[in-house]
Amino acid sequence: MxxxxxxxxxxxxxxxxxxxxxxxxxxxxxxxxxxxxxxxxxxxxxxxxxxxxxxxxxxxxxxxxxxxxxxxxxxxxxxxxxxxxxxxxxxxxxxxxxxxxxxxxxxxxxxxxxxxxxxxxxxxxSVYGLPELYREEIKKAKLVANPGCYPTAAILALAPLMATHSKKIASIIIDAKSGVSGAGRKTVLSLIYSEANENLKAYKALCHQHAPEICAYLSRLSGKKVDITFVPHLIPMNYGILETVYIQLKSPMTAQKIYSLYQKFYKTEEFVRILKPGCQPETKNVTGTNYCDIGFAVKNNMLVITSAIDNLMKGASGQAVQNMNLMCGFKENTGLL
Ligand SMILES: NC(=O)c1ccc[n+]([C@@H]2O[C@H](COP(=O)([O-])OP(=O)(O)OC[C@H]3O[C@@H](n4cnc5c(N)ncnc54)[C@H](OP(=O)(O)O)[C@@H]3O)[C@@H](O)[C@H]2O)c1
The missing domain is CATH 3.40.50.720 (NAD(P)-binding Rossmann-like Domain)
Known part of the structure; x- marks a missing residue:
């Protein structure tokens, strides 16, 4: 024990x-x-x-x-x-x-x-605690930096493409939406029920502290400096993150190619589910779970990748337990199914 x-x-x-x-x-x-x-x-x-x-x-x-x-x-x-x-x-x-x-x-x-x-x-x-990318380093680590909630959804959404086709990418825009628990349990005027409920707003547009974290690990994956446009939104839900990532390609890619690429990349990953072409992730399908669901759509040079997680599970505590399991030699999914 x-x-x-x-x-x-x-x-x-x-x-x-x-x-x-x-x-x-x-x-x-x-x-x-x-x-x-x-x-x-x-x-x-x-x-x-x-x-x-x-x-x-x-x-x-x-x-x-x-x-x-x-x-x-x-x-x-x-x-x-x-x-x-x-x-x-x-x-x-x-x-x-x-x-x-x-x-x-x-x-x-x-x-x-x-x-x-x-x-x-x-x-x-410190080792960045995204098991899907850094599993072997996490197993040997004494200090794991558990990723941020927005970066978890963004990096998992982009990793297969950045690792294999980064030269094909002209620009990346991440439109991110989070439930209110993402800000923690503190009392802040903009987070109280009567302010956040029935409301939708962007915040920290182009200046959110998770942007450099996303850039740092996408750059590491692609082997060159990556820049992104990142705009988070607060949505009137308790839990959940949905990110819509707009990728301008330099030349077209087919839906079949994208699907095969993502399926292959995450083939052995229990907590990443690639949805079939035409299907899009929903926050309610991942709430209370450690899954990240990823979908996509592509038309000419515009590729849209969507990802959904529970901000407190795969975005925080679930992923933290996944990391502990790896650090301590336990089965990776213990306590998480
Ligand atoms: N919420 C999310 O979705 C999410 C996702 C990913 C990462 N994170 C990160 O995870 C961390 C915790 O987030 P949270 O949402 O759980 O925050 P939270 O609800 O605001 O809770 C913060 C906790 O930290 C304690 N604390 C504050 N200062 C402390 C100190 N000096 N020594 C010991 N304990 C201290 C607080 O205790 P008191 O109540 O007594 O002050 C409280 O228990 C944050 O760094 C956050 O950015 C959060």
């Missing part, structure tokens, strides 16, 4: 981590903590009543490090880089759900997250 800790239990991804891990046959949750929230987990999240006696404490490294072999750090970006170094120093494995270890270039991090990176020492050691 692996002893695991969840830092950030009072948040949405922390809560979902606990739900998954309570049903995971190879782990025992031995520590839960938060920033300021304290008390019985069953009081913080009443859905756990009768299911756990865990008590949430304010995070304290010297206490926590003796209780677990692996920690999920599910705290806001800029906070993890103050917590994770101590865990690594204590020889613990870490799956970080924040953005703090995703961008290898600390200047790019500073530009997009507004603060200097505080843990440049561990930055080179």
């Amino acid at each position: 692996l002893n695991v800790g969840i830092i950030g239990i009072s948040g949405y991804s922390g809560k979902l981590l606990l739900k998954i891990l309570l049903n995971h046959k190879d782990v025992r949750v031995t520590h839960v903590s938060a920033g300021t929230t304290t008390g019985k987990v069953s009081d913080i999240h009443p859905e756990f009543a009768g299911k756990t006696r865990l008590v949430c404490e304010k995070f304290n490294l010297s206490k926590a490090k003796n209780l677990c072999d692996l920690f999920f750090v599910a705290v806001p970006h800029t906070k993890s880089m103050s917590i994770t170094p101590g865990l690594l120093k204590a020889k613990k494995m870490v799956v970080d759900l924040s953005a703090d270890y995703r961008l290898k270039n600390s200047s790019v991090y500073k530009k997009w997250y507004g603060v200097a990176h505080k843990d440049k020492k561990n930055l080179p050691k």
